[in-house]
Amino acid sequence: MIRLLLLLVWPLTLLADQTITLGSGISMPPYVIADKDRGIVVDVFRAALAEENIQVVLRYGDNDKVLQAFMDKSVDAVFVGKAEQFPAAYFSALPLIVFHNQAITLRADNYTIDTVEALQPYRLGAFRLATKLMPEPYPEVAAAITDYREYTLQVEQVQDLFRRERQVLVMDRTIFRYFLSQLRRQNPASELYRQEQQYHDIFARSQYYAVFHSEMLRDSFDRGFQKIRDNGRYERILTVYQALLSDYLFR
Template sequence: MRILIPFLCAVAIALPTKARELDVVVGWNKPPYVISQEHSGFEIELVRAILAEMGHTLSPIYVPFGRTARLLKDSTVDIGLTQSAAHNVDDSVLSDPYIIYQNVVVTKTQNNFVISEVSNLKGKRVIGFQTAQSVLGEEFKQALALEPMYMEMARQDRQVDMLMLDHVDAIVLDRNIFNYFKSQNSAYDKEETEFHELFPISIYRAAIPNPKLRAEFNATLHRFVADGRYQLLLDEYQLDNLLHKLPKAPAKL
């Protein structure tokens, strides 16, 4: 079991709402964000710590990704993680952004590949994550549809192995999923890799129908970012902090 750093040892503040156990819907296993076997992972531990500072405890409910919106609509849960307006969830119940994903093309630096657009992947041995052609846009789908050396793989740890062992030229996956699995094998420590940022970031929020709970969550989240506890947890999982990629808020007049 993971021994957490002082990140989780925050002193509870005065509680504006009655302390209770909250049902939190979480997607199925997706290291390093969700490690369901251990009830851990960056997202779970971040939200657990935020709720603890608010005086609540987290009770995770693991479901297939698409079922979260239904459970929220039926008012059977308190919070749904990894949500956006694209997930058939009312934008008004979404918290401020708490995590950002970004799919990238990863290559080994020693190969000196120039990949500035999707078409540069043609003729290369490429492995994408499962459903990549469905979710990365029409340009990606068309560019690789007829490529005999393109395939998709459900196990993303195997994607990383295939790249590091030179069985493929490039892999397509979330940058922090890559960082996590690369860090799990010390044999890969000295291998330098390059991220080719061909795809936009994906901004995720927590769906919290209760407006008071949502406001408290937002305030506590911002406090975690400001005082460094957010970064400490990222560092524990060896993840990149992508909050700086959020669109800038318009200046107030």
């Protein structure tokens, strides 16, 4: 998963030069590629607010630090999947992105995982704060797993599956494919990362919304987001990343 998803932070509010700060998780490519200061979510968020003449600065960090930074008002916006996390904040009208968390295994293991409860016997690796961000019954199931780990760096999560230190991963399928493509390119002669995977579709898709302290800023985002959906910019951003990801996986 969501990997929700999300630091070095310092206060920045909506100033005369119309610059705001977005807090984001550091390990969610291709949605957020921190070392390149871009990604699907970053590009969409910036494009939407650019329509309203507002610039965006990113502040990256662990999911828990990002959420705390928003509560402390050290950042102006974040993107989250649970409205109850910030009942007093202002949420975008449409989801900024949709994550597709799945249970991922190696096909050779031939595991049958058709419910969330079926995860309990396995050595499970999930993204940071999964027990807080994933819907029920996942938190209860995870609490009962003897060997359970949450990863800040999701590339390590993927490595541990192929090294068989984890039997099952819980993460967004697109994020998994991104890190797998990286590992294949870094290790072109290795058969380790050529093992086939199996995806178990046991979670509902997670809609993540842009969240703001300011109602005015939220309204600006909603207007800009609708504009880039109408003018085709939104679809062009998605197409660029999907083409890039597919190219990497076939190398």
